[in-house]
Amino acid sequence: MDQTGGGDEPTPLLSDRVLVNGTVTAVNLTVDGVIRWTEGGGHRCLAVDKEVLGFSTEGSRIKIRAVVGSENICCVGSRGAPVRKTFVFEPPSEDLLRLWCQKLQEFIDSLDRPKRLFIFVNPFGGKKSASKIFLDDVKPLLEDANVEYTLQETKHQLHAKEVAQTLDLSKYDGIICVSGDGILVEVVNGLLQREDWNTAIKIPLGVVPAGTGNGMAKSLLDSVGHPCTAFYAILAIIRGKRCSLDVATISQGETRFFSVLTIAWGLVADIDIESEKYRWMGSARLDIYALQRILNLRKYNGRISFVPAPGFEDYGEPRSHDEPIKVAAPAPGFQGSYGGPTVELENLNWRKMDGPFVSVWLHNVTWGGENTMAAPHAKFSDGYLDLILMRNCPKLALLALMTELNKGNHVKSPHVLYFKVKAFVLEPGPRIDDATKEGIIDVDGEVLARGKTTYKSDQKALMAYDKIQISVDQGLATLFTPI
Numbered sequence: 001m002d003q004t005g006g007g008d009e010p011t012p013l014l015s016d017r018v019l020v021n022g023t024v025t026a027v028n029l030t031v032d033g034v035i036r037w038t039e040g041g042g043h044r045c046l047a048v049d050k051e052v053l054g055f056s057t058e059g060s061r062i063k064i065r066a067v068v069g070s071e072n073i074c075c076v077g078s079r080g081a082p083v084r085k086t087f088v089f090e091p092p093s094e095d096l097l098r099l100w101c102q103k104l105q106e107f108i109d110s111l112d113r114p115k116r117l118f119i120f121v122n123p124f125g126g127k128k129s130a131s132k133i134f135l136d137d138v139k140p141l142l143e144d145a146n147v148e149y150t151l152q153e154t155k156h157q158l159h160a161k162e163v164a165q166t167l168d169l170s171k172y173d174g175i176i177c178v179s180g181d182g183i184l185v186e187v188v189n190g191l192l193q194r195e196d197w198n199t200a201i202k203i204p205l206g207v208v209p210a211g212t213g214n215g216m217a218k219s220l221l222d223s224v225g226h227p228c229t230a231f232y233a234i235l236a237i238i239r240g241k242r243c244s245l246d247v248a249t250i251s252q253g254e255t256r257f258f259s260v261l262t263i264a265w266g267l268v269a270d271i272d273i274e275s276e277k278y279r280w281m282g283s284a285r286l287d288i289y290a291l292q293r294i295l296n297l298r299k300y301n302g303r304i305s306f307v308p309a310p311g312f313e314d315y316g317e318p319r320s321h322d323e324p325i326k327v328a329a330p331a332p333g334f335q336g337s338y339g340g341p342t343v344e345l346e347n348l349n350w351r352k353m354d355g356p357f358v359s360v361w362l363h364n365v366t367w368g369g370e371n372t373m374a375a376p377h378a379k380f381s382d383g384y385l386d387l388i389l390m391r392n393c394p395k396l397a398l399l400a401l402m403t404e405l406n407k408g409n410h411v412k413s414p415h416v417l418y419f420k421v422k423a424f425v426l427e428p429g430p431r432i433d434d435a436t437k438e439g440i441i442d443v444d445g446e447v448l449a450r451g452k453t454t455y456k457s458d459q460k461a462l463m464a465y466d467k468i469q470i471s472v473d474q475g476l477a478t479l480f481t482p483i
């Protein structure tokens with residue numbers, strides 16, 4: 001074995017003459033985890049952290065399973081859609097085979113990648129394709145990476161929440177949702193309603209887009225310029241990088257709900273929830289119903305109060321000290337589990353705005369769905385929610401704004417206020433044209449509260465159409481991220 005390094009090249013851990021795809025050539029594994037060799041007259045390399053998923057031995061050969069750019073098969077950073085590829089190396093002796101395996105394994109282990117995952121698949125989410133996505137895109141890569149997993153198909157609404165509440169987390173390095181955002185939100189709520197919520201919520205969570213609303217997967221993948229596909233999502237999970245995620249606690253009396261994406265009241269909530277009656281139209285339902293809602297624009301009375309982030313203190317007007325903000329103690333069911341961030345809300349710099357409002361929209365991450373860049377400046381763990389607020393807007397301008405949603409340009413409109421808040425109180429009122437008609441509060445794509453005469457107002461919701469308080473816990477949860 002040759003151990004010489006040259007010039008500025010990183011120090012080799014191993015350097016041998018190895019049979020690669022049928023030709024004997026010099027192969028190096030350097031301390032930075034790059035395998036380099038020459039093949040067909042060209043220099044080739046494989047970065048273990050970015051490209052190698054796993055390896056196995058077969059007789060005297062090592063099969064390295066990787067994902068590499070399609071145009072320039074084995075160069076780090078090569079362009080083109082990535083493809084799975086196996087590289088076959090045959091060291092000249094059994095001892096060297098063992099040594100190569102040992103060094104490769106040591107490098108992969110140093111990356112702290114997940115080895116055992118718990119995976120939810122929602123067979124009824126989105127276009128009902130999650131099971132196929134799992135089999136076609138997720139399973140092969142997990143096998144390439146030697147990741148063990150336990151699969152759980154969700155059988156009913158809130159099933160994922162129930163499982164997350166009781167799962168033995170010591171057996172897993174992460175929980176993955178092959179679904180839309182709904183299952184992820186259930187998992188977060190389940191974890192935070194455990195007695196050991198403090199450690200449970202730190203388990204890394206991953207999302208593989210397979211629903212109608214894939215806002216979290218899109219936000220993560222778009223942050224590095226990757227398309228929102230199951231392939232890129234599971235690749236990021238296997239590579240095992242983590243980031244923190246803010247969690248918002250929504251409180252009403254003793255009731256709590258934990259949100260990681262979005263809270264909407266007014267136009268956006270009405271479009272999101274009421275358009276369900278046009279589900280048969282497919283994804284066009286949102287655009288068609290949005291048009292209908294804009295042409296018959298509703299405005300709601302109400303009040304919002306908020307604690308602005310630094311730099312946004314001029315928005316709204318001061319809230320007087322004789323209207324203090326108080327948070328009730330969590331319900332007995334929450335005793336021992338998470339009840340929300342421990343901040344003294346009373347002592348913060350509260351400001352307020354009175355309605356009427358067209359739309360009140362809070363966002364934790366950039367994308368609300370694959371085509372909706374709701375909050376272009378949102379950060380996963382800045383400790384704030386982005387508020388996108390519209391009090392009034394001519395209908396034509398609003399129609400034009402809707403076409404800007406996929407680029408995030410709506411926040412530049414003079415009709416939109418866009419700023420960050422640390423805490424928020426919503427006091428929703430009735431429509432200005434008819435005080436007997438109220439609205440919907442939509443949290444992460446589900447109805448949190450329904451007012452009188454709204455769509456499906458006979459169905460029960462978690463909270464009443466009344467005052468709700470929202471506060472943000474910075475970086476409480478953890479996500480697998482491609483960054």
Ligand SMILES: Nc1ncnc2c1ncn2[C@@H]1O[C@H](COP(=O)(O)OP(=O)(O)OP(=O)(O)O)[C@@H](O)[C@H]1O
Pocket residue numbers: 122123124125126127154155156157158159178179180181182183184186210211212213214445
């Ligand atoms: N077996 C099931 N039958 C019916 N509903 C289910 C089942 N499993 C999960 N659900 C519910 O499906 C909802 C949607 O889940 P998911 O996150 O996959 O997709 P989504 O994009 O949020 O929503 P959708 O695609 O339904 O519009 C969740 O609220 C979940 O409780």
